[in-house]
Amino acid sequence: MPQWQLQCDSKAMENDILRQSDPEKLHRLRHSTSHILAMAVQKLFPETKATIGPAIENGFYYDFDRPTPFTPEDLKKIEKEMRGIVQQKLPMVREEVPRGAMRERLEALGEPYKLELFEGFDPDAPVSLYRTGDWWDLCAGPHVESTAEIHPNAFKLRSVAGAYWRGDEKRAQLQRIYGTAWETPEQLEEFLRREEEAKKRDHRKLGRELGLFVFSDLVGPGLPLWTPKGALLRYTLEEFLRKEQIKRGYQPVVTPHIARVDLFKTSGHWFKYKDDMFPLMATSEEEGAEEGFVMKPMNCPFHIQIYKSGLHSYRDLPIRLAEFGTVYRYEQSGELGGLTRVRGFTVDDSHLFVTPEQLDDEFKKVVDLIQFVFRSLQLGDDFSARVSFRDPASDKYIGSDEAWEKAQAAILKAAQDLGLKYFVAEGEAAFYGPKLDFIFRDALGREWQLGTVQVDYILPERFELEYVAEDGSRRRPVMIHRAPFGSLERFIAILIEHFAGDFPLWLAPEQVRILPVTDQFVGYAESVKDRLVCLGVRAEVDASSERLGKKIRNGETAKVPVLLVVGESEANSGTVAVRTRVEGEKDKGTLPVEEAIAYLQERLAKRT
RNA sequence: GCCGAUGUGGCGCAGUGGUAGCGCAUUCGAUUCGUAAUCGAACGGUCGCGAGUUCGAAUCUCGCCAUCGGCUCCA
Numbered sequence: 212m213p214q215w216q217l218q219c220d221s222k223a224m225e226n227d228i229l230r231q232s233d234p235e236k237l238h239r240l241r242h243s244t245s246h247i248l249a250m251a252v253q254k255l256f257p258e259t260k261a262t263i264g265p266a267i268e269n270g271f272y273y274d275f276d277r278p279t280p281f282t283p284e285d286l287k288k289i290e291k292e293m294r295g296i297v298q299q300k301l302p303m304v305r306e307e308v309p310r311g312a313m314r315e316r317l318e319a320l321g322e323p324y325k326l327e328l329f330e331g332f333d334p335d336a337p338v339s340l341y342r343t344g345d346w347w348d349l350c351a352g353p354h355v356e357s358t359a360e361i362h363p364n365a366f367k368l369r370s371v372a373g374a375y376w377r378g379d380e381k382r383a384q385l386q387r388i389y390g391t392a393w394e395t396p397e398q399l400e401e402f403l404r405r406e407e408e409a410k411k412r413d414h415r416k417l418g419r420e421l422g423l424f425v426f427s428d429l430v431g432p433g434l435p436l437w438t439p440k441g442a443l444l445r446y447t448l449e450e451f452l453r454k455e456q457i458k459r460g461y462q463p464v465v466t467p468h469i470a471r472v473d474l475f476k477t478s479g480h481w482f483k484y485k486d487d488m489f490p491l492m493a494t495s496e497e498e499g500a501e502e503g504f505v506m507k508p509m510n511c512p513f514h515i516q517i518y519k520s521g522l523h524s525y526r527d528l529p530i531r532l533a534e535f536g537t538v539y540r541y542e543q544s545g546e547l548g549g550l551t552r553v554r555g556f557t558v559d560d561s562h563l564f565v566t567p568e569q570l571d572d573e574f575k576k577v578v579d580l581i582q583f584v585f586r587s588l589q590l591g592d593d594f595s596a597r598v599s600f601r602d603p604a605s606d607k608y609i610g611s612d613e614a615w616e617k618a619q620a621a622i623l624k625a626a627q628d629l630g631l632k633y634f635v636a637e638g639e640a641a642f643y644g645p646k647l648d649f650i651f652r653d654a655l656g657r658e659w660q661l662g663t664v665q666v667d668y669i670l671p672e673r674f675e676l677e678y679v680a681e682d683g684s685r686r687r688p689v690m691i692h693r694a695p696f697g698s699l700e701r702f703i704a705i706l707i708e709h710f711a712g713d714f715p716l717w718l719a720p721e722q723v724r725i726l727p728v729t730d731q732f733v734g735y736a737e738s739v740k741d742r743l744v745c746l747g748v749r750a751e752v753d754a755s756s757e758r759l760g761k762k763i764r765n766g767e768t769a770k771v772p773v774l775l776v777v778g779e780s781e782a783n784s785g786t787v788a789v790r791t792r793v794e795g796e797k798d799k800g801t802l803p804v805e806e807a808i809a810y811l812q813e814r815l816a817k818r819t
Numbered sequence: 820g821c822c823g824a825u826g827u828g829g830c831g832c833a834g835u836g837g838u839a840g841c842g843c844a845u846u847c848g849a850u851u852c853g854u855a856a857u858c859g860a861a862c863g864g865u866c867g868c869g870a871g872u873u874c875g876a877a878u879c880u881c882g883c884c885a886u887c888g889g890c891u892c893c894a
Contacts, residue, residue, distance in 0.1 A: 375891065385822090510834050757856090
């Protein structure tokens with residue numbers, strides 16, 4: 212289990228050394244450590260301007276402005292300086308300062324960023340600074356009372372990175388130093404150890420080790436190539452969802468990878484999304500002409516065209532068009548990474564066309580499907596549900612205020628009716644509508660959006676969609692966009708890390724490996740394999756001339772869920788010796804082939 | 820896109836100015852072995868790419884590409 216999941220386990224929590232500290236106290240400690248960092252930096256590099264330095268999960272950072280970046284060697288020096296400061300056991304003292312006096316002090320200090328922050332404060336609120344020795348920082352606190360509370364061997368500077376002032380890429384780029392801080396050296400050590408553990412389940416590492424996918428410089432960044440094993444995993448997931456969707460009234464469709472740019476002009480994508488799309492394949496030589504084809508960044512306009520190809524009665528609705536549609540988005544180079552952020556990915560997309568009256572019910576059905584999918588994959592409670600609304604202050608959205616209000620209300624109501632544990636995030640909506648998103652964390656603790664459901668009143672408007680109502684009038688349907696996996700790529704990345712490569716039997720590319728003790732028993736092994744393959748089990752025989760110990764080791768490192776050892780006694784009695792990766796039943800002993808098959812089938816049925 | 824780091828056979832690594840090395844994997848040979856590594860041999864790299872400095876560059880400089888950690892942005 213990833214570290215953050217371990218921490219969620221109540222039993223593990225009680226004994227968890229990292230959980231023994233009071234969170235509020237740790238937060239204060241980290242914030243104070245960031246002050247010590249800034250103090251050390253300004254002692255060593257006096258020309259450096261300070262900006263902000265908050266506590267964050269597991270540590271802290273501080274952003275600085277200086278002409279040259281920090282080097283890894285600088286970090287070592289700074290860390291040493293920090294230890295020195297901490298060991299002086301300096302009190303960290305709060306001082307409230309009148310606004311006028313504070314402005315003067317900041318001006319005298321020559322800290323333009325601090326001054327800018329100060330000018331943005333509420334004019335009626337008191338302003339405070341924190342003093343540590345001869346150094347001080349504009350800060351609301353709180354802090355530890357003395358640097359003596361910071362253990363000199365319980366913090367560590369970790370990396371330096373560029374960060375924009377106030378998170379705005381148009382403003383100055385600052386140098387951010389990240390650090391981690393704990394109450395005791397033991398906690399620091401444990402944290403670093405767990406981080407090493409977490410790295411072992413990184414899907415990029417496991418993907419290579421298990422041979423699931425590769426990248427090629429010639430193909431291009433962010434364009435994964437699925438190997439036979441990886442593709443098998445993908446197909447299994449697709450097959451699972453396809454079958455479930457058929458049961459739930461979805462209709463498969465297939466649409467092309469490119470379309471006239473006009474399609475995306477009508478949808479609005481071209482105007483709002485152009486920078487994220489691969490460039491136009493122009494069909495006109497004319498300067499500035501916008502004619503030709505583009506790679507699709509989304510599937511919805513295609514499905515809409517299918518809907519529009521006929522006249523629909525209210526009796527036909529909801530219409531649910533589903534496709535594993537591969538889309539291409541020109542993500543900025545620095546944003547790419549593994550399978551979680553790529554430039555070509557496949558959405559388990561569906562667009563539902565419903566009457567306004569059907570919206571609530573249909574929305575709930577979609578969420579039910581998503582929950583079914585997550586449960587089937589043992590993702591249980593690993594996610595959080597995010598209700599994503601638009602940022603009222605931004606103009607990046609299309610559609611009327613009224614349509615937005617309606618859609619947002621519909622989503623909120625559904626989330627409440629379903630009793631989902633959700634949180635509302637303003638500014639996280641798609642540009643065409645609000646969403647209910649399912650957020651997962653990867654092995655390194657980073658958050659990713661997977662499944663999503665979106666209510667859309669805007670595209671039906673832009674494409675002038677209609678259905679014939681009971682009274683014969685033409686009405687406008689509402690659309691629901693939804694994807695339980697989100698994208699196959701990102702979903703599989705999370706799955707790999709969730710299982711640490713130890714997939715449940717039904718998902719494993721190679722489900723069973725049969726290990727003949729010597730090559731005399733290869734024939735018997737093949738006969739067992741044939742029986743399994745006939746039943747649809749993905750089985751292989753290890754016919755190499757290695758010893759059994761090595762074959763087992765190879766099977767284990769390849770994380771094959773079930774190993775069947777066959778030697779003289781098995782061949783004579785029609786049995787197999789079963790070895791699994793399930794904790795507590797590594798060795799299931801020798802079973803008749805029929806019983807081994809029954810065991811496999813049971814696990815397949817239960818998806819374990 | 821921006822800041823920083825990194826780039827050596829399929830994979831993991833060593834090599835910091837003097838003609839490129841190890842382990843695993845692969846191939847071949849021997850071995851026929853009972854629950855996490857049998858022995859031996861061979862094959863395999865224009866050291867990411869391109870310029871430059873130098874008598875000489877994996878090693879120094881510059882440019883580009885890719886990857887990683889962040890920022891910004893998003894399934």
